[in-house]
Amino acid sequence: MSVKRFLAEKAEGILLNWADQREMMARFELECCTAEELILQSGYLPTRYQRNQQMISTEQQLQLLQSKVAVVGCGGLGGYILEELARLGVGQIVAIDPDLFEESNLNRQLLSSLKLLGTAKVDAAVARIAEINPVVRVCPIAEAFDKKNGEKMLAAADLVIDAVDNIPARLDLAETCTQMNIPLVHGAIAGWFGQVVTVFPGEQTLQKLYANWSGGKGIEAGLGNPSFTPAVAASLQVAEACKLLLGQGEPLQGKMLSINLLDMQFDEIPL
Amino acid sequence: MKVNVKLFASFQTGRFKQETREYPEQTLIGTVIDELNIPAGEVGILLLNAVHAKPEQPLSEGDLLAIFPLVGGG
Numbered sequence: 001m002s003v004k005r006f007l008a009e010k011a012e013g014i015l016l017n018w019a020d021q022r023e024m025m026a027r028f029e030l031e032c033c034t035a036e037e038l039i040l041q042s043g044y045l046p047t048r049y050q051r052n053q054q055m056i057s058t059e060q061q062l063q064l065l066q067s068k069v070a071v072v073g074c075g076g077l078g079g080y081i082l083e084e085l086a087r088l089g090v091g092q093i094v095a096i097d098p099d100l101f102e103e104s105n106l107n108r109q110l111l112s113s114l115k116l117l118g119t120a121k122v123d124a125a126v127a128r129i130a131e132i133n134p135v136v137r138v139c140p141i142a143e144a145f146d147k148k149n150g151e152k153m154l155a156a157a158d159l160v161i162d163a164v165d166n167i168p169a170r171l172d173l174a175e176t177c178t179q180m181n182i183p184l185v186h187g188a189i190a191g192w193f194g195q196v197v198t199v200f201p202g203e204q205t206l207q208k209l210y211a212n213w214s215g216g217k218g219i220e221a222g223l224g225n226p227s228f229t230p231a232v233a234a235s236l237q238v239a240e241a242c243k244l245l246l247g248q249g250e251p252l253q254g255k256m257l258s259i260n261l262l263d264m265q266f267d268e269i270p271l
Numbered sequence: 272m273k274v275n276v277k278l279f280a281s282f283q284t285g286r287f288k289q290e291t292r293e294y295p296e297q298t299l300i301g302t303v304i305d306e307l308n309i310p311a312g313e314v315g316i317l318l319l320n321a322v323h324a325k326p327e328q329p330l331s332e333g334d335l336l337a338i339f340p341l342v343g344g345g
Contacts, residue, residue, distance in 0.1 A: 073345045165345035188342045193280035195342050208323060212314050213341055219281050219313055220344030230345075258339065260280055263288075267279070269339070270321055 003028055007044050014058065017047045033091060036065055036135045048133065049089055060246050061089055065135070067245045068092035070154050072145045072173055073163035074121040075099070076225055077187050079110035080234035081161055081241075086129040086136045088242060093136055095125040096153055098144040108227045145169050150176035159244055161237055162186040162206075165220075167213050174199060174206035185240045187233040191223030192262035194233040197271065198240050198251040205271050209256065229261060272296055272332040274303070279339045282309055300336060301326030307338075315341040 001009075006027065010020040016039055025035045039046060040062035045053070049061050056064070069090050071081050074097035085093055099121050105112040111124045122140035129138050141153055145164060150172065154160055160177050162170055162184055170186065177184040177199065184199040186206060199205040236257065243249040258267040277289045286307060294303065300317055304326060317324045318337040330336065 075345055077345045163345050165343070167341070167343040170343065187345075189344045190340070190342045191281060193340075193342060209316060210341065210343075211323070212316070212326075214312060216312060218315070218341035218343035220342065223281060223344075225344050258279060263283075269316070269318070269337075271316070271323075 001027075003038055004042060007039065007042050011044050014043065014045050015047045015050060016044050021046055032135050033065070033137060036091075037062065040065060046135075052089065056088075056242075056246070064089045064242075064245060065091040067158050068094070068156055069241060069245075070094040070096065070157040070160045071163055072096045072153075072160060072169075073165060074111065074125050075105065075163070075165060076108045076189065076230035077163035077234045077237065078121075078161075079112070079125075080231050081163055081238055082125050082129060083110055083132070084235065084238040085241070086133045088238070089133070089135070090241075090245070091136060092139070093125075093129065094139045094141060094153065094157060095122045096141045096143065096145055097121040097125075098142055108225055108230050110231075145173055147172045147176060151180060154180055154182060157182055159241055160184045161241060162188075163234070163237070167210055167218065170206060171210060171213075178202065178204075183244055185237045185244070187237040188218070188220075189225055189229045189233050190218055190220035191225065192229065192260065193219070193223070194229050194259040194261075195256050196233055196236045196240065196252060196259070197256040198244065198253055200253060203254065205254065205256075208271050229259075232259060232261065272298075272330070274298070274330050275333075275335045276303065276307075277335065277337045278307075279337065280342065282307075282313075282338055282340055294330065296332075297329045299326065300324055300328050300330060303330070303336065304338065309338065313340050315339040 101112045122142050126138045181201040187196045256269045316339045
């Protein structure tokens, strides 16, 4: 039986359920991602993506599967970003973070849990994504991002998401993305507040944003971070990422979205 | 002279959101920041009439000055 015939037989309308996707992998000896690529290329849709439609078409779902996104930082922002990218169906994710989970992460970091205290954040990311969407190939890098290794870490990425927790790493990341010609979706949080901006290659947006920085942390040092602020900023970053990967909508280009959850005030600031 | 000062995020706490304030002619942006007891190290972007500005720049009558904190958490 050909793959085409198998799909025609098993699919209900355009939908193919996970059990049949597994059977297809076994019968035709296909890797998880290869099977999904064939399904989408044949115009069928894995049932898990049913509710992505019609905002994301089957062709666009294939585009997402063939995309590679690097997430730098797997803590407060990064945990939500990884989860949302995997559920969205982004095919390749590079997860970068040198840290292990500790107790003070539990108030906000989605991938943290009591039993994972002491576990590397990138290993937790691999395990979590395998549970949600085994089609996604996750490349874990348990190292801090720096300019020296940056190009290797971000190799072949279509998009980079900035979810690190310190300003010098953000500036290094912005510089590396410029050199590599990769768009960057920046997010940062502190207490009730946050900011999101998308940087296209050649723009010096983050350099402008942090032009007055002379060392140390931002206001997050005093304000901390609750459970909801990272979820809000991370979701906005993934929305930007989704739009960029699909070439849709209007990104936050040349302007920062300033988020104030205390007063529910959202301002677009020209940069 | 009158300057319209707009504060963002945590800079509003214990201060104000937006206020028209009186300053001597040629007051520098940095002086306004000091007068408001905002630690210089916490200042992110400064927008003077919607254009990026530096603390050394002087203000003029009717200016709109927006002061944002540095936000870097993840």
